[in-house]
Amino acid sequence: MSKVNRYEYEGKIIEIPLRWDEHSKKEIEDYSLFIEQSPIYTPEGRPLLLTIEDACPHAVMVDDDPASIDCGSCVYFRQPAESILGVCHNEKMRCVSAKQRNTSSNKEETL
Numbered sequence: 001m002s003k004v005n006r007y008e009y010e011g012k013i014i015e016i017p018l019r020w021d022e023h024s025k026k027e028i029e030d031y032s033l034f035i036e037q038s039p040i041y042t043p044e045g046r047p048l049l050l051t052i053e054d055a056c057p058h059a060v061m062v063d064d065d066p067a068s069i070d071c072g073s074c075v076y077f078r079q080p081a082e083s084i085l086g087v088c089h090n091e092k093m094r095c096v097s098a099k100q101r102n103t104s105s106n107k108e109e110t111l
Helices: 032-037 096-104
Strands: 004-009 012-021 026-029 047-050 085-088
Touching: 004 085, 012 032
Parallel strands: none
Antiparallel strands: 004 012, 012 026, 047 085
8 A cells, every 4th residue: 555645724624645765765755636626626615726826817816016926925825734635724725515525525636
């Protein structure tokens, strides 16, 4: 069985596989399947995003720095300290159909 790191994001459980990185000589998280399967939503229909993804047109940046161009710089993005994934809390990005799908089952996703 391959190793994974398990995270819980507002009721959505995600397992990120680990892979050996020859350069750093340690196991690192492999987000390739997460990227392929995106968008992934919380049970409330909020998108789960990488902090380095380009900010959407609805973003409100925490500062006026022109270099602030990603989700991690947005006031709506909530990211736990131990992960590079986070949840967007901008209501304009919320997916009602994802919320409806997730109310019947809060399944765990292994990526």
